[in-house]
Amino acid sequence: MGNRGAYIVRRVLMLIPTLLVIYTLTFVLIHATPGGPWSQGDKPVPPLVLKRLNAAYGLDKPLWRQYTDYLWNVLHGDFGPSFTSRSRTVTDIIKDTFPISLQLGIVAMMLAVFAGITLGVIAAINHNRTADYVCGFISIAGISTPSYVVVSLLVLLLSSQLHLVPTGGWNGITDTRVIIPAVALALYPAAVLARYTRSSMLDVLSADYVRTARAKGLNETVVITRHAIRNALLPVVTVGAIILADVVTGSFYVETIYQVPGIGRYFVESITSRDYPVILGTVLLFGALVSVMNLIVDILYPLLDPRMSN
Amino acid sequence: MATATSALIPSAEIAAKAGRVEGFWGSALRQLTRNKLAVISAVFIIVLGLSAIIVPEIYPRTYAEQNYDAITQGPSREYPMGTDQLGRDIFIRLIFGARISLTVGLVVQAVILLIGVPAGLAAGFFGGKVDTVIMRIVDILYAMPSLLFVIIIMTYLRGTLNSNPGGFWEYISKIDKATGGLVGVYIGLGLIGWLTVSRIVRANTLSLKSQDFSTAAQSLGASRGRIMFRHLLPNTIAPIVVATTLGIPSAILSESGISFLGLGVIPPMPSWGLMISESIVSMRSHPYMLIFPAMAISLTVLAFNFLGDGLRDALDPWMKR
Numbered sequence: 001m002g003n004r005g006a007y008i009v010r011r012v013l014m015l016i017p018t019l020l021v022i023y024t025l026t027f028v029l030i031h032a033t034p035g036g037p038w039s040q041g042d043k044p045v046p047p048l049v050l051k052r053l054n055a056a057y058g059l060d061k062p063l064w065r066q067y068t069d070y071l072w073n074v075l076h077g078d079f080g081p082s083f084t085s086r087s088r089t090v091t092d093i094i095k096d097t098f099p100i101s102l103q104l105g106i107v108a109m110m111l112a113v114f115a116g117i118t119l120g121v122i123a124a125i126n127h128n129r130t131a132d133y134v135c136g137f138i139s140i141a142g143i144s145t146p147s148y149v150v151v152s153l154l155v156l157l158l159s160s161q162l163h164l165v166p167t168g169g170w171n172g173i174t175d176t177r178v179i180i181p182a183v184a185l186a187l188y189p190a191a192v193l194a195r196y197t198r199s200s201m202l203d204v205l206s207a208d209y210v211r212t213a214r215a216k217g218l219n220e221t222v223v224i225t226r227h228a229i230r231n232a233l234l235p236v237v238t239v240g241a242i243i244l245a246d247v248v249t250g251s252f253y254v255e256t257i258y259q260v261p262g263i264g265r266y267f268v269e270s271i272t273s274r275d276y277p278v279i280l281g282t283v284l285l286f287g288a289l290v291s292v293m294n295l296i297v298d299i300l301y302p303l304l305d306p307r308m309s310n
Numbered sequence: 311m312a313t314a315t316s317a318l319i320p321s322a323e324i325a326a327k328a329g330r331v332e333g334f335w336g337s338a339l340r341q342l343t344r345n346k347l348a349v350i351s352a353v354f355i356i357v358l359g360l361s362a363i364i365v366p367e368i369y370p371r372t373y374a375e376q377n378y379d380a381i382t383q384g385p386s387r388e389y390p391m392g393t394d395q396l397g398r399d400i401f402i403r404l405i406f407g408a409r410i411s412l413t414v415g416l417v418v419q420a421v422i423l424l425i426g427v428p429a430g431l432a433a434g435f436f437g438g439k440v441d442t443v444i445m446r447i448v449d450i451l452y453a454m455p456s457l458l459f460v461i462i463i464m465t466y467l468r469g470t471l472n473s474n475p476g477g478f479w480e481y482i483s484k485i486d487k488a489t490g491g492l493v494g495v496y497i498g499l500g501l502i503g504w505l506t507v508s509r510i511v512r513a514n515t516l517s518l519k520s521q522d523f524s525t526a527a528q529s530l531g532a533s534r535g536r537i538m539f540r541h542l543l544p545n546t547i548a549p550i551v552v553a554t555t556l557g558i559p560s561a562i563l564s565e566s567g568i569s570f571l572g573l574g575v576i577p578p579m580p581s582w583g584l585m586i587s588e589s590i591v592s593m594r595s596h597p598y599m600l601i602f603p604a605m606a607i608s609l610t611v612l613a614f615n616f617l618g619d620g621l622r623d624a625l626d627p628w629m630k631r
Binding site (some may be wrong): 014017018019021022025026029030032033034035104138141143144145146148149152153154155160216250252253256257267268271272279282283286287291294 | 446449450452453454455457458459461462463465466469470472473537559563565567570571573583586587590593597599600604607608609611617618621
């Protein structure tokens with residue numbers, strides 16, 4: 001157990017250099033890019049105004065100073081001012097937009113888990129029969145269709161033709177507006193989960209304890225629900241957590257087309273307007289999200305599967 | 311005795327039929343050709359690749375040519391897939407999009423192999439500090455939000471090239487113009503994508519290193535370079551081929567996504583992603599403008615996925631399902 005504790009501590013400590021490298025790389029790249037946040041408009045900013053602006057936002061300081069200042073502020077929970085939305089700080093923006101992306105991501109993830117596991121189990125039970133091939137085709141089609149195509153097609157079908165849901169926007173997860181972006185985001189992870197579930201179910205179904213369960217006369221439903229699925233879901237849990245991070249960090253296509261005011265859409269805007277603090281804040285937030293998810297998986301997995309805990 | 315002879319005959323027959331001992335790649339190819347989906351996919355990819363090379367050379371119009379007398383026309387004899395808002399021929403734009411997509415797929419995989427294979431090989435073979443350093447880099451980059459990173463690299467490169475620096479950048483700028491402004495995508499996706507390949511190569515090298523044939527090579531006095539490149543690498547090629555084939559569609563999807571956001575290819579150069587984003591405004595009145603590029607992406611990605619799955623089944627006897 002002491003070994004495990006040390007492992008967890010070491011993994012948590014690894015977060016520090018990881019985020020530091022991500023921050024440094026991003027900082028260097030965005031500052032090496034020619035042009036600044038004030039040179040993006042049509043009219044050139046007068047030199048005096050430019051000087052004042054730079055002074056106000058600390059952009060006149062030497063780069064190393066900006067690097068350490070921002071780092072210091074981030075460690076105190078302050079992600080800096082936004083250059084484009086002058087009345088809001090990056091922390092405000094993250095507080096406003098990130099929960100929306102997270103909610104959308106969680107709804108999509110739940111859809112994906114439900115659909116993916118169902119498809120995978122159906123495919124595995126009907127191994128090499130028609131149902132297996134149909135599920136296989138659905139999942140590979142899901143992997144092959146980009147989310148922005150799915151959103152567009154769903155809007156075309158559900159909003160324009162059938163008038164069932166609005167063509168865009170966001171009004172919380174209880175509103176019908178959540179349907180299209182959530183389905184579009186769920187499709188890819190559902191397909192991936194279906195493939196994982198299928199292959200892990202097939203492994204489990206040929207295991208000795210399943211044969212034993214069948215041999216002692218349990219009916220097939222009990223064998224599958226009680227004995228097989230539970231064990232088959234272990235490897236699925238690992239991909240699941242990583243996929244959640246992917247869904248949240250990869251939602252900007254869907255958010256852009258469906259006009260969901262999430263963080264992904266904000267990031268795309270901040271890139272074109274050179275909004276340094278927003279870029280750095282988003283990258284750090286997403287980096288932290290991805291690493292924490294990876295960490296949770298690595299810690300959870302041995303707990304779920306005692307064979308792995310050595 | 312008669313039974314014993316008749317039992318021997320079949321095996322003799324099999325040996326005679328085979329004629330020669332079939333190698334690993336031979337049997338893999340035979341396996342692959344038995345997989346209908348994989349064969350159809352391979353044919354589709356070859357046809358797509360050939361048309362991407364040949365059609366633009368013989369087709370009467372180019373991707374940027376605008377005909378204001380034929381705006382948003384549906385598919386017709388003259389325009390097989392119709393025209394867009396600027397009166398450009400969608401068919402030839404789609405074919406040019408195939409050039410862009412296939413090039414992205416191949417170049418990104420080349421970058422990935424150039425970084426991932428040596429890194430994985432070195433980590434697995436040398437172990438110790440080399441392994442620790444390489445694997446730490448891999449761990450850290452895994453946490454990098456990949457699309458954000460690619461977009462940042464892309465913006466950096468675009469900004470640098472636009473400000474007209476001389477020397478080395480001049481050269482990059484030429485390549486960038488020829489590829490429609492996608493060098494940043496190649497580099498970005500390559501720098502992020504090598505992680506998986508290096509992990510695969512490392513794991514394989516580790517398990518092969520302790521096997522008898524490499525001990526034998528070592529005891530015969532083979533140099534470390536020789537063991538790495540002549541004995542370990544060739545035995546790792548099968549999983550590399552599978553990972554590369556399955557990596558192509560994900561590179562294609564990433565590029566089309568970035569172009570969709572308007573951060574990739576520079577107009578008027580077409581990319582399937584850009585064509586989709588241009589068609590979204592008018593998808594209700596002119597759905598064909600959306601359908602054709604959407605189908606092009608899906609079918610191409612589907613084909614590479616089927617081929618990759620087929621290759622995996624054919625190359626890895628233990629993974630077969």
